[in-house]
Amino acid sequence: MTNHWLDLKNAKVFLIQGSNAAENHPMSMKWVMRAKEQGAKVIHVDPRFTRTSKVADIFAQIRAGSDIAFLNAIINYILENDLYDEQFIKDHTNGLLIANEDLAFDNGLFSGYNQGSYSYDTSSWGYELDEERKPQKADSLNDSRCVFSKIKGFFKRYDFKTASDICGVPEETIKLIADTLVENRPGTIMYALGMTQHTVGAQNIRSFGVLQLLLGNVGKPGSGVNALRGEPNVQGATDMACLFHILPGYLATPNHDVVDLDTWTSRTGTFRRTFMVNLLKAWFGENATPENDFGFNWIMKKNAAANYSIFRIFETAIEDQMKMLYIMGQNPMVTSPNLKLVHEALSKMEMLVCADLFMTETAAFWEKPGVDPSTIDTEVIFLPAQSFLEKEGSLSNSGRLVQWRYSTLNQVGEAKSDLEMIDLIFRKVRELLQGSRAEKDQPILNAKWNYSNNHFAEQVLKELNGYDITTGQPVAGIGALRADGTTSSGNWLYAGVFANNENLSKRSDNENDPGGLGIYPGFRWCWPGNIHVLYNRASCDKDGKPYDESKKIVWWDSILGRWTGYDGPDVPNATHGPDTPNGQRAFRMSGEGLGRLIAGPYQDPQADTVLPRDSSGVLVDGPMPEFYEPVESPTTNILHPEVPINPCLKYPRLPSLQEIGTVEDYPYVLCTSSLAEHWCAGTVTRNVPWLNELVKETFIEIPKSLAAKHNIENGDEVLVWSARGEVQAKAMVTHRIKTLMINGKEVETVWMPYNWGYKGLSQAASTNMVTIDAGDPNTWIQETKACLINLRKV
Numbered sequence: 064m065t066n067h068w069l070d071l072k073n074a075k076v077f078l079i080q081g082s083n084a085a086e087n088h089p090m091s092m093k094w095v096m097r098a099k100e101q102g103a104k105v106i107h108v109d110p111r112f113t114r115t116s117k118v119a120d121i122f123a124q125i126r127a128g129s130d131i132a133f134l135n136a137i138i139n140y141i142l143e144n145d146l147y148d149e150q151f152i153k154d155h156t157n158g159l160l161i162a163n164e165d166l167a168f169d170n171g172l173f174s175g176y177n178q179g180s181y182s183y184d185t186s187s188w189g190y191e192l193d194e195e196r197k198p199q200k201a202d203s204l205n206d207s208r209c210v211f212s213k214i215k216g217f218f219k220r221y222d223f224k225t226a227s228d229i230c231g232v233p234e235e236t237i238k239l240i241a242d243t244l245v246e247n248r249p250g251t252i253m254y255a256l257g258m259t260q261h262t263v264g265a266q267n268i269r270s271f272g273v274l275q276l277l278l279g280n281v282g283k284p285g286s287g288v289n290a291l292r293g294e295p296n297v298q299g300a301t302d303m304a305c306l307f308h309i310l311p312g313y314l315a316t317p318n319h320d321v322v323d324l325d326t327w328t329s330r331t332g333t334f335r336r337t338f339m340v341n342l343l344k345a346w347f348g349e350n351a352t353p354e355n356d357f358g359f360n361w362i363m364k365k366n367a368a369a370n371y372s373i374f375r376i377f378e379t380a381i382e383d384q385m386k387m388l389y390i391m392g393q394n395p396m397v398t399s400p401n402l403k404l405v406h407e408a409l410s411k412m413e414m415l416v417c418a419d420l421f422m423t424e425t426a427a428f429w430e431k432p433g434v435d436p437s438t439i440d441t442e443v444i445f446l447p448a449q450s451f452l453e454k455e456g457s458l459s460n461s462g463r464l465v466q467w468r469y470s471t472l473n474q475v476g477e478a479k480s481d482l483e484m485i486d487l488i489f490r491k492v493r494e495l496l497q498g499s500r501a502e503k504d505q506p507i508l509n510a511k512w513n514y515s516n517n518h519f520a521e522q523v524l525k526e527l528n529g530y531d532i533t534t535g536q537p538v539a540g541i542g543a544l545r546a547d548g549t550t551s552s553g554n555w556l557y558a559g560v561f562a563n564n565e566n567l568s569k570r571s572d573n574e575n576d577p578g579g580l581g582i583y584p585g586f587r588w589c590w591p592g593n594i595h596v597l598y599n600r601a602s603c604d605k606d607g608k609p610y611d612e613s614k615k616i617v618w619w620d621s622i623l624g625r626w627t628g629y630d631g632p633d634v635p636n637a638t639h640g641p642d643t644p645n646g647q648r649a650f651r652m653s654g655e656g657l658g659r660l661i662a663g664p665y666q667d668p669q670a671d672t673v674l675p676r677d678s679s680g681v682l683v684d685g686p687m688p689e690f691y692e693p694v695e696s697p698t699t700n701i702l703h704p705e706v707p708i709n710p711c712l713k714y715p716r717l718p719s720l721q722e723i724g725t726v727e728d729y730p731y732v733l734c735t736s737s738l739a740e741h742w743c744a745g746t747v748t749r750n751v752p753w754l755n756e757l758v759k760e761t762f763i764e765i766p767k768s769l770a771a772k773h774n775i776e777n778g779d780e781v782l783v784w785s786a787r788g789e790v791q792a793k794a795m796v797t798h799r800i801k802t803l804m805i806n807g808k809e810v811e812t813v814w815m816p817y818n819w820g821y822k823g824l825s826q827a828a829s830t831n832m833v834t835i836d837a838g839d840p841n842t843w844i845q846e847t848k849a850c851l852i853n854l855r856k857v
């Protein structure tokens with residue numbers, strides 16, 4: 064979230080799109096409803112009418128996977144009718160900067176496309192630079208060369224009629240939603256998987272970003288683009304880099320050609336070098352010295368061209384390259400798309416280790432009904448894990464609030480905490496490697512690893528915060544981190560959580576809320592630096608004065624000579640005023656310090672210890688969000704039929720296991736998601752009898768019109784099949800999904816939960832037998848919100 068949960072109460076309008084907040088994030092609705100009591104409007108855009116739609120003032124039923132067309136039409140309307148916040152655009156976005164003259168878009172492709180590699184050379188997506196390599200700036204937004212003029216041209220194709228033909232939302236509803244957003248500011252956006260689980264998932268969110276920048280809805284209370292995160296602590300997990308392309312604190316994992324720390328620095332910036340040195344000190348302790356580049360070459364490198372996502376883990380197993388997998392707290396035999404492929408992959412592994420609370424479908428994959436276990440050689444080891452009740456530790460919520468949890472249960476049986484399991488394994492592996500000179504073993508032999516079993520998790524949090532090595536005391540914040548190896552910090556974003564040797568994630572002051580904005584600065588601790596609203600510098604004009612005095616959050620205090628306010632000011636340096644370059648960098652992590660309407664690479668030439676020099680924030684599949692159809696689509700792409708789907712998509716990779724269905728054979732769109740009554744794989748919830756009583760088995764929601772066509776009634780057994788597999792489920796004939804008119808043709812959508820498998824107290828077919836494992840080329844999230852199926856009554 065750019066903002067935070069309590070901040071929702073400050074919004075005047077909510078665009079909830081691709082999120083079923085009422086069922087999946089019920090606590091959020093408390094604040095939405097509070098705003099509604101003050102007159103705020105709620106808009107819900109979803110293929111299916113849910114409990115969230117029930118509280119909406121406007122509900123728009125949209126075709127799954129067509130959101131960019133819908134959002135771009137709103138953006139175009141705002142641009143064409145001068146409904147944008149001109150001052151904000153000039154102050155805080157790159158709208159006035161002169162775009163690179165080679166930037167082009169033609170028939171579905173941006174400039175720089177390479178057909179053979181399905182990728183873009185992004186160099187034409189940046190700016191025209193002056194002699195000092197700074198972006199040239201136009202005097203007015205009317206300059207035909209500036210970013211603002213370029214986006215006007217780009218979004219022009221998205222008139223209401225075209226958008227409506229693509230997404231199925233009537234033209235007048237799109238206009239009503241656009242007017243409601245324009246008339247009620249600040250407004251906020253809440254989204255989750257309905258937007259991200261697509262092959263255009265990241266560009267969906269870029270449309271949100273452009274929309275909010277145009278409306279001036281960034282950095283202010285009640286504004287922002289808010290990702291409602293999923294699994295408990297998924298925010299913490301991404302902060303700690305449970306992803307292949309980043310290290311803790313979102314630092315880039317070096318590619319194979321990054322031979323030393325200087326090369327890494329030249330690509331990512333001196334600013335980030337400090338964080339990298341601190342990370343290396345945390346990992347390798349005394350063994351990380353200036354002489355050995357702080358152990359930089361001990362950390363893993365990746366092949367720049369390779370994809371190490373979960374898809375490739377399974378695919379490389381099938382290709383006989385992945386021999387062993389250690390899974391902690393995941394049940395991919397239910398939750399991963401295209402389960403046939405996953406099963407084949409697990410069957411080919413030499414060894415599978417699963418640490419879980421329950422015997423999962425994954426740990427027992429060899430017991431899958433219809434499979435002969437004697438044909439599978441994989442050795443499976445199951446490690447019983449402690450649940451959150453048996454252990455303490457911190458969780459980071461969607462609003463980046465780090466909150467301490469205490470254990471409430473004694474250890475049950477032989478179960479161990481994941482930390483303890485990893486500790487035992489690490490120590491044993493290191494013992495086995497003692498004396499090895501092999502290069503690949505050096506990271507383990509040189510690691511700093513000296514935890515004790517006394518409040519293990521708190522030792523880890525302290526290490527993430529980091530120490531001043533010269534005094535042995537925890538550092539007070541990001542500003543205290545040095546690049547010379549005299550401080551350490553396992554994750555720069557968490558520097559400050561242990562300031563003054565106190566675990567600030569345990570703080571509980573829920574009384575003191577200066578400004579009444581819901582910030583409560585003494586309640587737990589928020590990264591970075593207890594800043595609750597990111598980009599809050601953008602709530603002020605060039606001179607550091609709040610645009611809206613009645614909703615001020617931070618400001619420049621010229622008497623004190625510093626940025627101050629109710630929240631931590633999000634500025635590079637609190638004493639660098641509006642008359643300095645740093646005082647104008649509301650988007651301090653981007654090279655130009657501005658919000659990007661066009662997102663291209665830009666490196667600041669005068670990168671010093673404060674200014675970053677990198678091209679982060681650039682997506683691989685375009686500088687502006689363009690609409691592409693899902694891989695399996697019920698219709699043609701009317702904008703550019705020759706480039707129907709995301710041109711950066713490499714799919715299928717294993718054609719025999721990744722078949723793509725066509726609308727002729729598979730005429731209906733399948734949308735999948737979770738239920739209020741169950742949790743993801745259902746491993747935990749399907750073992751709770753009361754929850755099974757509420758929803759006892761999987762089902763398929765079929766619109767009345769389609770059910771009638773197939774003679775299906777409520778409760779009938781239905782066979783559902785795609786190009787990849789089949790499942791059987793009970794029919795739930797529904798009014799909640801309706802037929803949509805797309806490109807002049809009727810399109811029917813059905814919906815299924817994905818929470819079942821063949822273990823636990825409630826067993827049923829796994830929907831992911833039929834879903835598709837094509838993924839967004841930026842994030843590798845799967846397209847589980849839209850694929851094509853066929854169905855019949857059994």
Ligand SMILES: Nc1nc2c(c(=O)[nH]1)N[C@H]1C(S)=C(S)[C@@H](COP(=O)(O)OP(=O)(O)OC[C@H]3O[C@@H](n4cnc5c(=O)[nH]c(N)nc54)[C@H](O)[C@@H]3O)O[C@H]1N2
Binds near residue numbers: 108255291737
């Ligand atoms: N009770 C409960 N709560 C949960 C979970 C759970 O399993 N059970 N899971 C947690 C997890 S891990 C996550 S990630 C979150 C997920 O939270 P959400 O993202 O809110 O959950 P979903 O239901 O997957 O999807 C949200 C909505 O997106 C809609 N949708 C699908 N495709 C599209 C599309 O193309 N466009 C638009 N506009 N909408 C679309 C779906 O119809 C659905 O209503 O919930 C978390 N909370």
Ligand SMILES: Nc1nc2c(c(=O)[nH]1)N[C@H]1C(S)=C(S)[C@@H](COP(=O)(O)OP(=O)(O)OC[C@H]3O[C@@H](n4cnc5c(=O)[nH]c(N)nc54)[C@H](O)[C@@H]3O)O[C@H]1N2
Binds near residue numbers: 419449481736743831
């Ligand atoms: N078709 C379709 N598929 C989807 C989605 C969809 O919308 N549609 N949504 C996707 C999303 S958003 C998500 S997040 C994934 C979720 O996919 P998974 O992560 O596979 O699902 P969970 O049920 O959350 O699995 C968590 C496992 O962790 C175990 N566990 C709980 N606590 C602990 C612990 O402390 N230690 C250990 N070792 N184990 C523990 C639980 O028993 C459970 O087996 O599913 C994805 N799959």
Ligand SMILES: [Mo]
Binds near residue numbers: 292293294
């Ligand atoms: Mo999730």
